[in-house]
Amino acid sequence: MTSVDDLFRKHNAGSKRKLEDPTTTFSRPLSNKSTKLTNGSSPRSLVNDAFDSNDSGGKAAFPQDETLDGQDDVEAGPTLPPEEVEDEPGDDEEGRFFGGGVTKQEREVIDFIDKNDDGDADEKFDSAWLRRTAINFERKINKNAELRAKYESDPIKFVGSEADLDAEIKGLSLLSEHGELYGEFVKMGCLGSLVGLLAHENTDIAIAVCELLAELTDEDSATTEDQWKTLVGAMVQNDLVDLLSSNLARLDEENESDRAGVYHILNVLENILSGSDNQEVVGANNNMMQWLLQRIKKIDLNARGKVGQNRQYAAEILAILLQTNRMNRDRIAQMEGVDTFMELLSAYRRRDPEKDSDEEEFAENLFDCLACVVEERFAGEKFVEGEGVELCLIMLREGRLAKARALRVLDHAMSGGNAIAVSVRLVEAAGLKTIFGMLMKSHKTERSLVEHLIGILASLLRYLPGGSAARIRTLAKFVENDYEKILRLVELRREYKARLSRVEASIRREREQLSSSEVEALADEWLSRRLDAGLFSLQAIELILSWMVAEDNGARQTISVLLGEDGLKILERSLRDQLDGMDPGQSDEAKSTEEMLEALLLCVEQ
CATH class of the missing domain: 1.25.10.10 (Leucine-rich Repeat Variant)
Known part of the structure; x- marks a missing residue:
């Protein structure tokens, strides 16, 4: 996400x-749009009428604009100079003028202004x-x-x-x-x-x-x-x-x-x-949220892809509002926002928006909105009821730009408040073939897709009810064809481990040159670098392998051999590290995760 x-x-976000x-x-003269104007007029038109009133025989708006009767031939413009001008100081012997055409008093005024000309600049x-x-x-x-x-x-x-x-x-x-x-x-x-x-x-x-x-x-x-x-x-x-x-x-x-x-x-x-404090204030304004939802639904007929700048901008504002605020997600779900997002995104099942267009950014923001909101229970229920799982699977099979985004939506939905129902629906909608097929081709897939695939597989093993038909079908996929999916996961683990090891070695070198206080100050930065290197995905793969060790004896033996000399000790250390990394005073979800890790640890240790 x-x-x-x-x-x-x-402040470093690129171009504004x-x-x-x-x-x-947009270059507008000031107009007046008061509802109190009468006869459909506006100040802009009234001002024009005032200046143009001579056309209708009325009195001129300003006296100086009136034409004087009988004076059509009066000369206009500056007064002509006298026919004979005596020489004044500043004229040369031949009468050429060097004085600039101003009097002595006027020159003094100009000199004074020149001396103070920088007043505004120095304000x-x-x-x-x-x-x-x-x-x-x-x-x-x-x-x-x-x-x-x-x-x-x-x-x-x-x-x-x-x-x-x-x-x-x-x-x-x-x-x-x-x-x-x-x-x-x-x-x-x-x-x-x-x-x-x-x-x-x-x-x-x-x-x-x-x-x-x-x-x-x-x-x-x-x-x-x-x-x-x-x-x-x-x-x-x-x-x-x-x-x-x-x-x-x-x-x-x-x-x-x-x-x-x-x-x-x-x-x-x-x-x-x-x-971030203002996200709650804006989200709590129902009129604002309703307007944003209605605006993203309103097509812009004259824009490319029928998505103009304001429509795209409204989608971006919604994505920001939903990114971290759970209450805003619940509010938008109550307003049928989930159905709105899915309806608009259905247009991209088989086609991509034009590259580098407002429509492309609009689609990206809609996917962001849906991925955020389906993490909550009520929105997750709406997602299942609205056949959101089926829509995402169609995009995975037939979409291009939408493929990666649909996978991310599924990953978020399958780890959210309605994860069990979403996981079951994915199996019932014949999604296993699609997900495992993408896993086996993941060497040709960009890293972000691989990480979402890993997240989906981990969710299937965690949330599918024990002994259910959906869980049995999922386990069968893991063990078919001589455990080829497990082999692929071990290969991925090796790749992530190598990438993470390089980052760990770099951090160790830095740590050796720092004091204890400096080490503490850099702890968050180092964690971020580990996560960027794939720490979370590595732990998720080790969770999946631990689940398979607990579920199937054949998988246990295969995994033990594939992991090399340390065998299952690798999984044991990983589970302990994840337990040690959990914060005290946890939420219900975190407590559930802790119980899962402890149960898997017992299975791996046997």
């Missing part, structure tokens, strides 16, 4: 996501600047609110204040370069005012706020972790998630600016979800 670090707040087609042309972005900016921002908000209330039915009277407010919001983007001011920005109450504008009647104002919030919380903003948490924590406390959800409900993606607005909202969500 994709690691949490791969999905969450990464950008707003792409069909929203790359300090400190607390004083922030206070000035905050005051202007609050004034713009108040002025717009007053004019909206006073001229509710006449948008032309407040559209100017709306444009000023929009410009002020955009000016706050400078804050992203000064994370040291985030705390003060929050304390001054400005952040609350900013987030509150998400409820503005003009959706263009709300969209501008979303774009700003995305910039302030972006991984590229000049902030420390604490500064980022201060800002995001305050945003969440000011009902950010509810307000974002409300905006998603009122935006229409048929409109270009609204489509861009949806993108910016999803961008904000992605940014705040890099803080």
Whole structure:
């Protein structure tokens, strides 16, 4: 399964996501979309009407635009110079002018401006600047609110204040370069005012706020972790998630600016979800979760593969929400999310999405969502009821891109809360032939597939009920054809052991040169390197071999010979290491694992 670090707040995650087609042309003049406009008009059209009113014989919008009667022939433009100009200081003997066309007083003004021209460049972005900016921002908000209330039915009277407010919001983007001011920005109450504008009647104002919030919380903003948490924590406390959800409900993606607005909202969500505490807050918002589910189902007719950027982005947000949060998985399962994921993924049973497209990433995110959610009991039940096992087996037999992803889904489902039912269904659906067939061809298979195959086989032996027809059929597969599957597993064990031994030797060399405190500090890093080298898969293979030793005498003798001089002692040491590595204060699942290891250890020792 994709690691949490791969999905969450990464500063080394490569190129930054950008707003792409069909929203790359997003360049919108400020418009007003208040529901209070009458006669289908908008401030944008009203402003145009004001300027164009002469066409209908009405009075001009501004007096200076009126044409004066009887003065059609009046000359326009700058006043002509006098016909004769006397020489002034600055003219040469032939009358050529060197003075620049300005008076002495004007030259003094220009000189003064030149001397102070670097004032803006040297402006300090400190607390004083922030206070000035905050005051202007609050004034713009108040002025717009007053004019909206006073001229509710006449948008032309407040559209100017709306444009000023929009410009002020955009000016706050400078804050992203000064994370040291985030705390003060929050304390001054400005952040609350900013987030509150998400409820503005003009959706263009709300969209501008979303774009700003995305910039302030972006991984590229000049902030420390604490500064980022201060800002995001305050945003969440000011009902950010509810307000974002409300905006998603009122935006229409048929409109270009609204489509861009949806993108910016999803961008904000992605940014705040890099803080794990916020995953529960977002997931607990039913409206948000429902919108995300509905959005991934909505096709984008004009996009390649009918998957546009926002549809793909919604799937990615769901994958993040489900990655580590069990409550979110249960919530999405209650909303029929499992059926939704399987229905959408069924399109890839026999075909692959276009390479390097939004659709390909969309499919990847759907597989991530399904693999995460089926680990929980209720979702696992829905997976079996919806014939998810059968769908994955079809993908294993006929799919291309989907093959590896379907195998991962099965692996997660067969080690989750409904593992027994999933394991039994796999055998009943004639999945043994497919799984064991892939095992025997695993020398041609990429490593990730081999590891999922090993996980599935370990789950079959652990969860299939003793004496059941499904278990007997599985054991028969292991021993058929002179134990060829066991031979293949021993070969795989040898490969993983050799890879892990090289890493262990490297770690030992490093350990010899370090103090005890340094060794302790590097313990987690070394464990990660062992896992990358295949420690987990090696232990799973040794578990499978231990199960076969316990289940079949012929397999016991074969395994003992294949493992060489140490024979079953190898399995004994592995089981003891796994027992010693378990943490105290375990969950029910961990206690069950401990009991299994102890029982297998007794069988191997005999």
